[in-house]
Amino acid sequence: MAGKKLRLDHPGIAGVLKSGEVASAIDGLTAAVASRASHTTARGTVIPVKTDSYTTDRAAGAVILAHPAGRSVEAKHGVLAGAAASAGLEVRSKPAAA
Amino acid sequence: MSAVVLFGDPRLVTRDLLRERLATTTDPSALGVTVSTKPRNPDDANKRYPYVQVRSSGAFRDSRLNGRATVRVLVWHRDEALGLRLAALCEALLLSASSPATRGFTPVSGPLPTEDDDTGEPLTFFSLTVRLPPEQL
Numbered sequence: 001m002a003g004k005k006l007r008l009d010h011p012g013i014a015g016v017l018k019s020g021e022v023a024s025a026i027d028g029l030t031a032a033v034a035s036r037a038s039h040t041t042a043r044g045t046v047i048p049v050k051t052d053s054y055t056t057d058r059a060a061g062a063v064i065l066a067h068p069a070g071r072s073v074e075a076k077h078g079v080l081a082g083a084a085a086s087a088g089l090e091v092r093s094k095p096a097a098a
Numbered sequence: 099m100s101a102v103v104l105f106g107d108p109r110l111v112t113r114d115l116l117r118e119r120l121a122t123t124t125d126p127s128a129l130g131v132t133v134s135t136k137p138r139n140p141d142d143a144n145k146r147y148p149y150v151q152v153r154s155s156g157a158f159r160d161s162r163l164n165g166r167a168t169v170r171v172l173v174w175h176r177d178e179a180l181g182l183r184l185a186a187l188c189e190a191l192l193l194s195a196s197s198p199a200t201r202g203f204t205p206v207s208g209p210l211p212t213e214d215d216d217t218g219e220p221l222t223f224f225s226l227t228v229r230l231p232p233e234q235l
Binding site: 041042043045069071072073074075076078081082084085086090091092093 | 168
């Protein structure tokens with residue numbers, strides 16, 4: 001291997017990250033998290049869960065507690081973080097863009 | 099048989115560090131603070147402020163010796179500004195903490211102000227990842 005150079009194909013990698021196959025995999029994970037994120041408050045309010053698909057420098061998905069109490073519910077019960085963990089995902093901060 | 103390795107409770111590690119660090123701070127937002135892993139009783143007529151609760155959102159290990167967990171820290175205070183100040187202080191104290199019980203903390207989200215949907219009280223929370231040292235049985 002001595003003397004060999006590795007050159008990353010950045011446009012090719014970007015193409016893969018935005019491809020339909022990756023988007024489909026992300027949609028599957030998004031749906032898996034959303035299906036585990038149901039919550040009903042102590043007052044009986046059912047918190048609706050919505051999903052969204054979008055593209056940044058890669059395919060991405062969002063799971064949203066679509067209710068004014070959503071932030072409080074996440075604070076007290078960790079509904080989204082727990083749903084992500086049970087779907088095999090680890091919650092981390094998004095790295096700053098290089 | 100290889101060594102049996104486990105990790106500590108991330109909530110207790112975080113709670114103990116916060117109690118220790120907050121006990122020596124003179125910041126007004128932290129005066130009289132209670133730090134616990136137990137939930138606050140929303141029906142308690144004699145609510146004490148500020149109240150800090152440490153919860154966990156999941157633990158992970160990606161090798162035998164590398165353990166992590168996500169912890170949420172919730173801060174109830176008598177008004178939103180004090181709650182945000184105390185939450186920011188708690189986050190800063192944990193991020194700078196050095197202890198044999200942890201390999202350190204990294205930020206995940208927050209501090210985010212909101213309102214307790216059960217009581218209407220000001221509530222602020224943030225999340226961190228805590229890296230845990232292995233314990234061999």
